[in-house]
Amino acid sequence: MKVLVIGSGAREHAIAYTLLKGASVEEVTVAPGNPGMELDGIRTLSLNPSNQAALIDFVRNNDYDWVFVGPEVPLIEGIVDALAAAGIKAFGPSKAAAQIEGSKDFAKRLMERHNIPTAAYRTFDDLRSATDYVNEHGAPIVVKADGLAAGKGVTVAMDVETALDALNDIFVDHRFGSAGARVVIEDYLEGQEFSLMSFVNGTEFWPMPISQDHKRAYDNDEGPNTGGMGAYSPVPQIGQDVVDEALETIVKPTVEAMASEGTPFVGILYAGLIATADGPKVIEFNARFGDPETEVILPRLHSDLGQAIQAMLDGEAPEFTWLEEGTTLGVVLAADGYPTNVLKGAKVPQFKTGTDSHVFYAGVKREGDDLVADSGRVLLVEVSADDIPSARKKVYEILDNADTAGMFYRHDIGAKALQA
Template structure:
């Protein structure tokens, strides 16, 4: 008998995790709490349990004899779900509440990096609007303004002008756009270079890096519009050389997991390093305490080994095996609701997408309509992921499918992967 696994979350990231688990021989059954109706199309079970209801989740795991749990989103991690599972004798893959601070507080992460000489932008932290405005006025633009806490990937403003910076501070301190996440603000120096994401499976001071990816944060083509949770991604990233990746592993990932262990908050789970390749080497923009979204949708499809067996081995303090596809490019395009991320309009019909060979649709914000069809229920609706021979081929496959169908009430970027085809380096990708 194979293992039974519970995945916590509801988006395309969790859909990808669940489908990848089921693709390996070690896992027979995956349930996602709460999941979404699009997952049912892949034989993935869902249960309408709220990730914040820890007691109900613990009872569900025990009553149904699940072998272990993986927590997808950041909020349940920050709320201590892994701690509660562990206290109940349940194996859970993800960081403790204390270790998840590396994402839950940008100030915590920056202080950790400064103490351990991990390369990152210079910064200051403020909890007062007037002091923050005075600092950015003296510093000048470009400058980066970040809400300290969780803001669903939308709490960062790369301000190219002083007006943009002050407007971002007003959003945080006066309009309270990010609620409690904006009680403090981290203001960073602007860094020049291309961004990339490096995720690693981590167990204490041991870690196993994944292929790098690059996501597209801005809502519209050409990196225009507001920041989103991510409008698409691709992997690998040809303009980020192997030497840069090796340097990032040696100067950022390894010292970070060692620092967490040394400071009494050892990390188990997925450490996501959002990095930028500067002229002075790779530097940290942010850390996340879980799989990225939409990066997961283009990285996990490149896994050729058994994900369930590997995570099971990590939870048993054994040695996991990871093998990855070393040819081709995997590219994902997000289909989002009109108005996302500022004034999202939901309820649009979600069409069936003609998926190319070696491609898949991972569902996120969908609900069931009459006759079993799907409608949009939140900002990001689905991700179409394809694998082609190279970037250009993957773009041809993805857009060849999307451009053939009407998408009223929905939109997508038409330039995912374009930076890999540019003849010259471009600036910061946010």
């Protein structure tokens, strides 16, 4: 098969790389991709993911079998609907179904209607009423821009002043643009967070192994929220009983709810969850693979990803076989200043990797013979090992022995698993 992957980050690199590992997919093009992907023999194409007409023409003119949509923005813009209208198969949710990520208020209302466990919340569209609520409620409290904010629109405020500053960022400084036209303010939940992603086809779903993302920019969970600074899988401190409960009380009723309300979900449903004393609860839903979780989950897949997606697109049951032993762990290398004031241009080193490690590239561009940092998150180094201590030792040997001047990374990815 020939497959077009839409997107440009390390997530799409991992998707394309995994598709090519299977026997069913012969050629993958990523639009627009990045030059780091080309090191793995992946073709890239300079097409804007929001240019639906150009993407449709390319697929038609080059006989691609189907399209995998990686990022949230084209999904929320309705690329899957446009492809379907053109007679092209695509794996991803419709514009209506992608609202589960596009609007936190939409997701919260859906969960409220169907008794899906999540934090109590209120939605506001003006500064005064939101401020009054925060002052009345007190802290800790969580403030979220309603729309897409590239993983940076969430403030976990441990004091009222921080929450009010977050509201000011959203309503006065318009830091998140139209994504901040409304805010969702939630009760703070205590517990270990984990990511549970599933392949979904209507009311049927096939869960992946769980992972844990590290959102804060710096060690010890300090600094601002980012799109993610690293991840690992599995998560030993989260028991299988918690995962089973999440599948039964969260994932299953969510996909059934969306189907019953006329917005059936097809694609990757990401459930960002927290294991509380009262059981697992939803922090957020995404309508696509998480990043950086994808880069540590897909290396655990032994079966043919392309074949499985083709089966789902044909209305058949897919087959997934996952690595049951060992650990996969990935650390993000980010440009200095990320996420608030990104400093581009640092030279990206050539990493010494082997059969049990890989580099997935994100924000890079080519200058002569070199790759240089061109965005906040530059790349992710992923390793596979017998256990978390071995994986941590291996990944930090790779990073610590490279010249990463002008960039930074966290040194404690996976540490929470060792404290369990």
